[in-house]
Amino acid sequence: MNAAKRALDEKFTGYTETEGIKELREAIADYLNYRYHAGVRPDEVIVTTGTKTAIFLAIAAYVRPGDEVIIPDPPTYPAYPELTKLFGGKPIYVAMKFDPEDGFRLDLEAIENSITPRTKAIVINNPHNPTGAVFRPEEVTKLLEIAKDYKLLVVVDEIYDNFVYESSTFRGILELEPEWRNYVLYTNGFSKTFSMTGWRLGYLVASREVIDPIRKLAANTYSCPPSIAQRAGVEALRSEASWRSSRAMIELFRRRRDVMYEELRKIPGIDVWRSTGAFYMYPRVRKILDGLGMNVDQFADWLLENYGVVVLPGTAFSETNMVETT
Secondary structure: OHHHHHHHHOOOOOOOOOOOOHHHHHHHHHHHHHHHOOOOOHHHEEEEOOHHHHHHHHHHHHOOOOOEEEEEOOOOOOHHHHHHHHOOOEEEEEOOEEEOOOEEEOOHHHHHHOOOOOEEEEEEEOOOOOOOOOOOHHHHHHHHHHHHHOOOEEEEEOOOOOOEOOHHHOOOHHHHOOOHHHOEEEEEEOOOOOOOHHHOOEEEEOOHHHHHHHHHHHHOOOOOOOHHHHHHHHHHHHOHHHHHHHHHHHHHHHHHHHHHHHHHOOOOOOEOOOOOEOOOOOOEOHHHHHHHOOOHHHHHHHHHHHHOOOOOOHHHOOOOOOOOEO
16 A cells, blocks of 8 residues: 555556566566466566456457367356357356365366367366365366367466465466466466455466567557556565465455354255365355255345345356356
């Protein structure tokens, strides 16, 4: 906040470089290299107006009419399929595996079997919205091997990379894949780790050969990220005080997760798994729906209208109508 105020006081309120100010791109590269030993250079980073814009640029740069994009589902963050469709592509949903003890996992065999000559890319969001799953390193490594074998792009969204409650379960793709420049489009941002949702600040990482044309697309889409937010982003990444605040917030979410899990598992008819990342729970409520004679959308309305409890139905995240979850 102080960095943003200083930017205002210094009248740093005009357009910046489309790819973001040098100081922020350096700070992002330093963070990724410290965290993931990724060897990212500042000229391989483009700063965007939020992570959703980074995802937009990644898909817009490559997806053409008729292309297929594999998306693990249900459920999935709606931006991936909606942007795929916007550019004339076809989302190919591949159901994840679920076990009440083990949680949600990638079905790697089903993903490989879904690949066709039209397949352009695979999307992976890890930690996962909205299930709270953290995919095991060996799962992600196998997914990357599949992508390399079939010469596919991998669009990566690791916006929740600091929201991991069992730390041994997560390794970032930039760490797992030294050859990431060959086929990975990596996105991340500031909205979750630093609670900067309204600042609209994200980033995309790719090889310099990819960043150059994406920069032209960005220049003609949104010109540049907000100047004041960029200064704040530098401070967020460089300041130990901001990281202390972030770690305290994440610990609070861990405690909330534990309370939610313990309380939900007491309710007859709800099957709940203790999520290991992000800040979501995705319980199975099939038995309750059957008992009430409702579908999941009606159930969500009923909770709000009668008990003031706000939930999102599973159908908000999936076109496959997985009515067992909410």
